[in-house]
Amino acid sequence: MKEKRFHLFFFFLSQDEAKFFETLCELIVPSGETTSDPGAREVGTVNYIDSTLADFPPEVQGYFIETIKLVDEISKRRFGKIFSDLPDFESKDAVLRELYAEPKTRERLFDLRSLVLEGFYSDYTDPWYDGTTPWKALGFEGKGISGLKKDWSFLRIWREWEKKK
């Protein structure tokens, strides 16, 4: 799928943090075999996450950054590498399962997972994306929404895109 980013930076995430979320996206909603079966990576869920975190209050931003660090610690302890450098599904899956299994960090697993699920199953796509949308891939038509324009103006990436246009 063509990538036509209109900016090369993220509003909030550092390159390493963005890589973390890209890895997470692929794990939670993996890409399909064909273009009609997009995963979170293709539709740009990481940009959704970046825009969302950018507008969160500092303490919530801090909480997510802390969570990335925790996941990387588990990953290094178990496999000697940070999460985004893990080679296969099994090891990444094992790290997330450990985050869930530890009662103290369970809520963090839910929060990370929610960010990705929101970014994908809400039907978010990058403004420049022209492939199959998640809802289309699911055969989900909603109700009473045909003809209604989806309002993504609560996301910084869409606000910036509209300005550029």
Added chain:
Amino acid sequence: MARVGEEEIEEMPHDFDVIVVGSGAGGGPVAWCLAQAGKKVAIIEAGGFYTTNDFNRFELLQLRRLWEKIRWTSNFELGLQKEIALGMGRCVGGSTTIFTAVAHRAPDHNFLEWYKATKISNESGEPFSPKDLEPYYEQVERDTSVRRYTEWDEGLKKIDAGFKKIGHPFAPVNAFIDMRCDQSGCLFGCPTEAKRGTLVSYIIPAILQGAEIFYNSTVTRILFSKEGENDKKRPRAFGVEFVNGETMETKRLTSKVVIVAAGALKTPILLMKSGIKELAGETKSIDQIGRNFGANTATLVFGRFQEPLNNWILHPLSGQMEDFSQKERGGFLLEASEVMEGPLGFSEVLVDDDGVPMWGRRHKEILKKYKYYAGIFINIHDSNDGRVFLDPETGREKYYKPITKEDESRFEAARSLCREGLIAAGAQETLNTIYLSHHVQGSCRMGEDRSRSVVDSQCKSHDIEGLYVCDGSVIPSIVDANPSLTIMALSRRLGDHLLKNVLLD
């Protein structure tokens, strides 16, 4: 200006007769009742003011606008394994803007349980009984167009057929829904105004009667005058301080009466943050704030059928099966059919066979079959053994609500019945979900026994003059029905009480 203790307040007259904090099931009816009787009412609501035209089916947008962030219990701190996702609304209309509109009265046996729990009494000092609430139930049912909801979706028809085969047919629910329902769903606000939650039944009518609404406005503390000041024998609530979420401006308003109706998750927190303990001392009833929290904990079982049902299209929870709802008979109530009204909600609640939240390829494949699913909502009669409190170290809100062994066996019995019924209905596979609660109750209970309640049988604080609580938190013990009709009836009753006994001109 006059100094009252450390507080500087406007001299009388007050800005308002009454300030109502929160505009949900507890806040709406009383606000309307008082406004239409000519009282000067302010409604202060943390969430935004959205109305019919704003309610479309874009799940994420509406979740952000209308829902409070999901709060998880911290049961692990009690050495327990299972957590519950606690959900509520955060908008004008409160949780009734996003509720599924099932409108059932509390069954008679609950009133006996309430009396046992807190000695809640009627005006004559007798145990509070169904008769005492009946006129208010009737008024609310009229105000909100409650009717039998018989327009069943395909999912429910199938589920009912399966359950009939195993001897437990479903029955139509009563619902706060008038005939304009186009069955678009409920969880993201009603786009036709057919759903008669407090937004349309009470808040807008209250505004039309002159009530003033402050939305996007979070009350950060209730203002109290201390004992002995202003010739008052007891501490008194005289107003609130709130912050506007957009301008970040802080404002104070004063009133003769303050009614806290911020919901069972937030009311105890607000009382604690307002320094009520420091003010009134460590009385038995003050110590009850946040205790006896009940969740009416729920979970779902989804069945995948052979043909597409597109079950998100319709009003969820149009039928119920109450053969086991009484504690002694099993203690669980089934309602159907529910698929969370969109793929996002559905994706979030799914767990695998070990109870671990799902992700990855299997999860995605299940989502691709979303249109083939129909689900059953299980609510259990659990105990009021939870707690809402402020973490002494971090100052953060915390929630405990144990899922006991007894609760687990209720869930297991209910899940296995659901699986049996769904398979009999033709489902090819069933799926479980996380535990969640949309029916939080009981964290500031009402009753005459001060060692077991926070407010009296008229919702008035045992300790502070002018302070009332009226929302899900006052319910003395778990209701074996969806709670909002009961909360609205209690709110109507409080309106009556204040007019007859407190706000006399």
